[in-house]
Amino acid sequence: MSDILSTSISGLLAFQQALTVTSNNVSNAGSKGYSVENINLREAVGQGSATGYIGSGVNVQSVTRSYDEMLAAQVRSSQSSYSAFNTVATQAAQIDNMLSDTKTGLTASLQAFVNALQSVSTSPSSTAQRQVLLSQAKAVTQQLQNYQSQISQYGANVEQQIGNTVIQVNSLAKNIAALNAQIKGAEGGTGQVPNQLMDQRDQLIDQLSQYVNVNAVQENDGQMDLYMGSGQALVVASSAQTLVASPSSTDATKLNIGIANANGSATDVTSEITGGTLGGLLSTRSQVLDPTQNALGQIAVGLATLMNQQQAAGMDLNGNPGQPMFSVGGVLSAPSTANSGSGTLSVTRTNLSQLTADDYQLSFNGATWQLQDTTTGQAVPMTGTGTPADPFLAAGMSIVVNGTVNTGDNYVIHPTAGAVSQLAVLLTNPAQVAAASLGASAQGSGNTGNAVISSPTVTDPTNWTPGNFTISFTAANQYQVTDSGGNVVTSGAYNSGTPINFNGEQVAISGTPAAGDTFTVGPNSTANTGDNTNVLAMIGAMGSKALGGGTASLHDVANNLVSATGVLTQQAQANASAQQTVNQSATDARNNVSGVNLDEEAAKMLQFQQAYQACAQMIQTSNSVFQTLITAIQHG
């Protein structure tokens, strides 16, 4: 009889525990990171007898959680990807918004500048139109600077967020390492899995995945190791590495991520950081902010170079050669702080057409110098030796190396990033707009042919002199150009309309000249306040394909920037949205294993309740069997 009683009592206790587990499941139906727990019951070892083994009740073997490590890993990796793309998309959308206005955007204000040049060309002597031109020039510089300061702000924000994120990652890593130790301790003692600590750790790893992509590897003793990127350890057993954000060796305004070493130094692991907010912030910096800043710089350099060149080829209202219209920031270059040599670079822009919006790294391997385009990763061929007499020439730049350089030293070069910060209109007086040509031409009074001469355009202001030249036709199809001393400067066969070049200037004669006809070319007269030759050349320069190796005008570069930012934003948004969907379905799949289903729990509750009642009834039965026996003995 005692067997019935003890068997029933074991059932009673087991189902009480089962109900507790169910109750715990129901209570945690809304708890984040909670994995549904199941009670595992097993029949107790039976007692042998002559008639066979009779069971002796039920034991609670374990309480386990429903958990699938693979599904959890999928949730984490999609979470990392989503966070990264979303970070990029959020920042790119801000730039996209900033650049996208078709009415007040960059292409519109560049066109407004061209329109102002056009207005000067119709009334070259009008101070009012010249003033409008200068105001428009200021408006363009102002706009570029507004963009630049927005980007700097975004950049500063990104750096701050990188710093904050690193703090979060460190704190999470430390907590995970601590939990590893606790889990190991708990398991070692009882052989039972501490479900609550495991849930807690999984949830921390989930949180960490939002900040950086990690691979989790479970060890035999229940501890979980975390690795970043291509295998950089973050947490190993119960110890966590500390990430440090410190200024980059090549650009002090940017933070790089390192792993702190025992001696206080740090090993740079920036390239190991992928995914998560941290990966997204690093991508934002390299894929959104830097390229935008460089492209704006390229536009500033293009505008300043084209206008300043043309100003130099013209004469202002006061009769002086044109002064530069814009100032623009120079090439930024810096030696890496890791360099052992003391060498520095002097870099200047030499060729607008070859200049790119990329960044470069110049390095010395002990024997040769190498220039790498760090935006594209391509090696860039250079000519020259880097001395002042024979500078390196590459990518539209001239590079001179000063001081001592040791093997392994390297330098970063930003050809356009610093341009906008110094962009300003230098002309203060409307009269300084050099609308007129430096030169003027006239035809001889005794000419008998019907040929006419164009106004000279100065193509090379540095070689132009204000001398008087005579173009005379030695025959109807033969001309020669003589200077004021009668020396022949150039001569050739005449073709109607073909430009004749000398003295850094260019004229075209068209029509039919007669032998003996003469034309004179000399400095322009101050009286020619209505000459618009040079302002027409400025309009031409603004529309010319002067950038990108002769493929793009300023407008094209500005427009490309807008559409490239648009494409980038669109892609980042699409990727973020796709990863969100992936994450959603991975989360669903995980929850379908680990989540609580209340109907299921209700059914289990009924099941366990009924079993508990049945066991209680068995005790009652055992009692009545015992009573029957007692009664039989009393009556007997």
Add this chain to the structure above:
Amino acid sequence: MRISTTTFQNDAVAQMDALQVAMARTQQDLSTGLKVRTASDDPTGMAQVNQLSVLVSASVQYVSNSNTAQTNLQLEEQALTDASNVMQSANSLAVEANNSALTAAQRQNIATQLQQELQSLVSIGNRTDSAGNYLFAGYASSTTPFTQSGSNVTYNGANAVVQVQISENQSLSMGDTGSTAFMNIPAGNGTFVTAAGAGNSGTAAISPGTVQDPSQWVQGTYALSFTDPTTYQITDSGGNVVASGTYKDGDTISFNGAQVTVTGNPATGDQFLISPAGTSSAFGALSNLITTLNSTTLNNGQLATQISAAIKQINNSITNFSNVSASVGARLNAITTEQSAAGTNQTSLKSNIGDITNTDYTAATTQLSTEELALQAAQESYASIAKLSLFQYLR
């Protein structure tokens, strides 16, 4: 298959969130009227819109340029008409003066009237546009182009004029220089000019002459001299006789493909000079005539020769004004054509921009209704499924 209660809740919320985001987006399309608001909405479309907007802006500027050019060219056209009228009345005065019966006093009277015409012509040449820039000074737009000293008028302007862009591919001269309109006018018949010798004592006069056969004409200076009142010979600059013959009043004399008519009675030894034509100015035509008419030393033959040369020169000026005027007219036509083309072009560019950026209201409204329906369905199904729980039946 098992689904957790959280999954059900999360999915329902995510669905409704997504539908609300889509509805907000459609609603924004409808309320702003724009389906492309930033480059990321349609990067290629936005790049096109930027390019098209630049074209619209440039086109508006070209129209503004051509308006300025139009105003100036119309002023120039008026000035040329006025100048032509001055020369017409000068011509009448010259014809009136070309009469041997007039006294010196009468000729001087005509000269005084011509002096007035000369001043009118100078003032026309010095007209300005609305901004005070001289119409005929070329690049030297603030320099008075014509200055008069006595009866001598000089040109101080430049020999080039402002080129104005009136469309992407078309530029035109916004005006003409004073030298083109007033100064560089072909003299005489365009090939040679004739003059009476200063020492002529007869009454014969020579016409400005014509070139009949340009292929036979040899450029050079010739002298037509009378060896006696009825015999002439023409010699070139080398002293070679190129033609000779007998003369009677009103004869047309031909040589080297050219013809001159001599009228009146030459004296023995009288000479007429035939020299290559250069250029002359409209002012020169008047001031030469004034000098001729004021002269008290010229005989009738010399007078007649110089007056008829002056009439020729006045007519040359009128022809020149009308040639320049025709060229101005052609430019004005080009401007009108371009302005009208610009109008059409701007309309079509704006419509292209609209096609890319503007919301298709029909499509957007339909989409909004669809999204509304979907959201409603999601909400209702959630509300009804959420009520289902086994626990409800266990009370």
